[in-house]
Amino acid sequence: MTDWMAAADVAAAVAAEHAREGDEQRRLPAPVGEALKDAGVLRMCVPEAYGGPQVDPPTMLRVIERIARADGAAGWCTMIASTTSLLSHYVEPHRAREIWSDPRHVTGGVFARNGIATKVDGGYRVTGRWLWGSGTQHCDWITGGAAGDGYNGSMWFTPDQVTFHDTWHTSGLRGTGSLEYSVDDAFVPDDLASQPQVTGALVDSPLGAFPDMTLLAIGVAAAGLGIGRHALDAIVELGTEKKPQFSQRTISQSGVAQAELAKAEAALRSARAFLFDEVAQAWDTAVAGGKVDVASRGQMRLAGAHAAEAAVKAADTAYTLGGGSSIFEHSPLQRCLRDAHVVTQHIMVAPRLYETLGKLHFGIDIDASMI
Amino acid sequence: MTDWMAAADVAAAVAAEHAREGDEQRRLPAPVGEALKDAGVLRMCVPEAYGGPQVDPPTMLRVIERIARADGAAGWCTMIASTTSLLSHYVEPHRAREIWSDPRHVTGGVFARNGIATKVDGGYRVTGRWLWGSGTQHCDWITGGAAGDGYNGSMWFTPDQVTFHDTWHTSGLRGTGSLEYSVDDAFVPDDLASQPQVTGALVDSPLGAFPDMTLLAIGVAAAGLGIGRHALDAIVELGTEKKPQFSQRTISQSGVAQAELAKAEAALRSARAFLFDEVAQAWDTAVAGGKVDVASRGQMRLAGAHAAEAAVKAADTAYTLGGGSSIFEHSPLQRCLRDAHVVTQHIMVAPRLYETLGKLHFGIDIDASMI
């Protein structure tokens, strides 16, 4: 059995080394992509039936967190590629094997149904443009949601069908290269036009019973947790370094810094524990053949939103305690702050989710497709 | 094997029924005391060697939390009596059997070395007065810390040696009867003058390897978690009740209430998960014969302080969302608020702990006896 944390450690070391480079190039540096492929962490949800590792979600979250702790962008790309690989459950088996059997093949893309599909003989012609295509530039196959002529699902494109647009100019997670991409009148054969809501999982695996939107949300949260952890590691390192030139007291000797660090530690560790508890429970249910119900999905989403918020607080605290040292562009405190604040902008963990989840706690019916 | 949660449920039902009575009488009502004895939850730390249940700390915390969820004061008394029963590990075995073998015997009292001990033939004469003697009025044996003539430890008194003072006039946790008590020139034989720091545990049990101050702190936190849970239960119940007279909208239909409830749920559940994670890890270490080190104790104390704070926030949120209904004296929202705010005044979980624990996270040496 693969030791996933050991594999993640190896990839994380490469990611840490190239973090600054990715931040400057606004895409994942090639050596990081190779290291992540070597570790096998870009396809963790491919089922064993297709030669995949079929990693359980708690382990997957730990891997994402570990890599994000080294570099937020690398962790994010790991999360996007692996959650995309969950879609292998919904693609015709012969096509799924074609796409995912090669252990170095990577997939990515966007669920949103931005594409317009037109039925033609043997398949569809598709035109569309998608936002936030993290890591798509490195993918062997790219997915994009589309609808039209009775179809509603995820189309699979080859890189030569796709045009990339240099739109990813952001404050944080720059290294993810989450640019826009488009297809123009691309032909997709019927067996690459998957319809998860219609067909359900086409392969037997407990991951197929795990809700896909929820998996994305908790993956985002795990990336956030890794970034928050990195920020607290960095302030401890900076705070205990030998006294800066001419100064007589390290940050770690300040009572305010001590108290604020303890509070941030408590908040981050608490949020993490809640997330992993809920995911473990839901996974036990899925493995036992049960249904991960709306209540359980709601708890995971609540834990995810809370974890993202705790990560931001950790990054804010570390940055503020770091004082003047924080604002240098290549300070890790600074990159963590930028990255964490981009995580909370992700719709999957955005604070506006609280209102919906509060309804659930009050016992009010909600549209379950929202979570 | 005893089903501890089932036993706790039975006792909790009685506690809920008499909560208001205890609040008014400023002591635990007799039927609640009896129900807690019936459930066996007032002596959870007595080792099997003395006929005790030797409950593991995670289960003990769940029991305390469950009873505090029904009534904060009853949960608090459960915590105090059971953590006091941990001292059975440090009393001469023949005396320990005398004090704790009877399954209906209850012990309580205070660790602080407020008593002055004078060596006399065959024992000590002790004079002292102790603050915060929760539930001592119902105890069969009462302990009080004392020092003098080379002695430093916990003395054991019989109720007839002790005078109780009606000083427990508080805003919250009124039903605990945490009044002051004193002894005046009481004789304590040598074998009832225990010295835990000198002798170590006198009986073989993993509980003896569990740090006693930490056990108290996490017990306090568990009581807080129960109170916080009660507050959120109560606001959900109130918020979804049929519309109040003349009103056209329940609390649960307010967007602010929904969002605030979700945030409070996330914070309370997160704090709880962190506490239970840390305690489970430390307990595994103790069971395996390892030492629960300063780092582990620090994490448990951090989790405890954070949990108490989360409980206060939950109670505050519920109370505020409750609007006018909250301020009636017998509203559970009101009692939870009063109780939760008393929990955070306890020195074991008080916010000023954060500075000390922050030192630990910065890798600065601290006086380990402080945690």
Add this chain to the structure above:
Amino acid sequence: MDFQLPADDDPRRLAVRAWLASHPNPTGRELAEAGYVAPHWPAPWGLDADPIHQLVIDDELARAGVQLPMNPMGTGWGGPTILVGGTQAQKDRYLWPMLAAEEIWCQLFSEPGAGSDLANLGTRAVLDGDEFVVNGQKIWTTSAEHADFGILIARTDPTVPKHKGISYFVCPMDLPGIEVRPIVEITGGNHFCEVFFTDVRIPADLLVGTLHDGWRLAKVTLGNERVSLSTGGVLWGNGPTGLELVEQLRDRGGLTDPLLRQDVARVYSEHVVLDLIRMRMLTAALKRQEPGPEASIRKLLADEHGQHVMQLARAAIGAEAMLTAPDGLDYDAHRDGRVLAEQGPADDLHHPSWYHGFMFSQALTIGGGTFAVQRNIIGERVLGLPRDEDATVRMSWAEAQRIGGPR
């Protein structure tokens, strides 16, 4: 403040001093008849005084150690309404004993279902011969058990939209069918009551103003406030100020806990800011200007400030803050200094309000509109953010009750 009080030899000052010389220990009735209780009211009950004149009178009375009679619901609410809408007979009967605080007044406005939307009230008053028969329930009535009269608003016409069918009454509190139940609060004390009306018969000549026109009258009341220089405490004017707490903490040697030191600075900052807003509002009143948006903001900040002050006091006191005030027996009030003494000079955090204040402060963001309501008021009225449509505004009250839909 941005104004100066008139000089020491101002004729308005001399007039008060002359009066005080001939009334060294004035009764409430004497103060009322001199026009000093509500100097901004018209003669003969007041002196038509402008705000500066009011402050001069306050200043001179305070200097002489004279306390004004206390009857806030009367002189603040009932009196101004009777002045505007009442008959001459009502003015003659009620205003003098009200000003003298010989008859205490309470306010019967809020109901369990009509708090933040007061116009939704359901207490009914039905004309029967020369009496109105009243049935319903009021809540949050301050001091109802001590009051001689109440100002009451009740629904006299349920067939018209909710703001229209309301009338305004003087209600003697000793009428048969009125039951007053004190609400025992979180502090253990009680300041508020529930008042139940069962077939209470109010004589028709106690109607104030025109039948069904009570809502307009109730709103008139709000604009007519006496200005005052007093700072007031953080618990709706009672209790200590934030500055008092900070000064006590400083006098006893400060605090070592880093988080509490941050809180001290925050509490002090809030105190200064609130004081600025208060002075600003007073200056505007003196210049007879409309109050700016700061008036809407003050309550929000002040209520949270009250909670911060009490939280800080409690945290500074430590474990002994669990204890309430002594109620006899062997409790020693001076004991509350002990925990403080461990970290500073042996001195106490003096203020009897700390014990109850913390618990009372929990109500600050509830009474007078919860925090959510307050912020929505700012959002909708001050900022003009769009609000949820209130469909019931144009329905008859009875119809709105039937549909019972979301507001």
Add this chain to the structure above:
Amino acid sequence: MDFQLPADDDPRRLAVRAWLASHPNPTGRELAEAGYVAPHWPAPWGLDADPIHQLVIDDELARAGVQLPMNPMGTGWGGPTILVGGTQAQKDRYLWPMLAAEEIWCQLFSEPGAGSDLANLGTRAVLDGDEFVVNGQKIWTTSAEHADFGILIARTDPTVPKHKGISYFVCPMDLPGIEVRPIVEITGGNHFCEVFFTDVRIPADLLVGTLHDGWRLAKVTLGNERVSLSTGGVLWGNGPTGLELVEQLRDRGGLTDPLLRQDVARVYSEHVVLDLIRMRMLTAALKRQEPGPEASIRKLLADEHGQHVMQLARAAIGAEAMLTAPDGLDYDAHRDGRVLAEQGPADDLHHPSWYHGFMFSQALTIGGGTFAVQRNIIGERVLGLPRDEDATVRMSWAEAQRIGGPR
């Protein structure tokens, strides 16, 4: 505000208008020579103007669309110090080009180990013949790469306590041995520099005031500020105001998210409060009164307010707030309205600052003293809470460096 500007026919207004008529497109040098750049300075550089006169000049220049030359570190810091402590030769050489912004100035005060405790600075200046030889490092210097001169404080005597052995210099920025390195900030831009001194030789006649007396001079500078009516944005005077954000949110149809609605009310409240404090300080300046404690509190509140404004903007924009401003290519600036449009009318949250503002706002509580330092200042200086003893105050600077113990 609590004051009124002089009437339209005030002679001071007429004087400015007459001057403008004869100088329709004034150069910086002309404005300087007219005394309009620093009217509060003494003649011939200023007009000895009182605060009202300053505001009148601002008002008339603004009305004519005339911009004053910008040289803040010169006219705000260096100039006043040269006026107080400089020689006549220094005044003649430096003040006119400074006022005209023909020579730009920067400030060389902060060091890596001397930020919140500036007097701890370690840059050394050693007299060698008729030159001082300077070695050390300065940081947080605004615009050092564009500046012609800097005001420099450096240690000239390490054997006396730290506040005593400091001297004040004019430092030409083109001297050999000065290296300026821009700090690339979180926004991607750079406003600050590090400046390294390696055997830089400053002629002795560039010493300002008395040798070793620089600390007193550096403090003199702080008291001499030009008053201004401008509101300023939430990012240290730049960027949008809180009110601008709220108005844009209202104009685009408000917000439905309940938590964001609460935040809008809070941001607006803070804006009003800060505006009150600003007016208060301006009023005090006009009356030549000492500023009250609100001056100490304003920075604390304003910096947090800046962060709240930017957080709210970001939250209101949603996912697209991840994007920074376009830097060419096929990015469409108008796209930032799309997510907003989903919940309101199709309109944008206009302000180029939102993108960078959020990131810049993170520095607000760091620059000019971290939040902890600010609150400690309030605690110690305003409230008189006891402070940790600074044992180094009485030691020689060199001795304090050796023990290096906790302060």
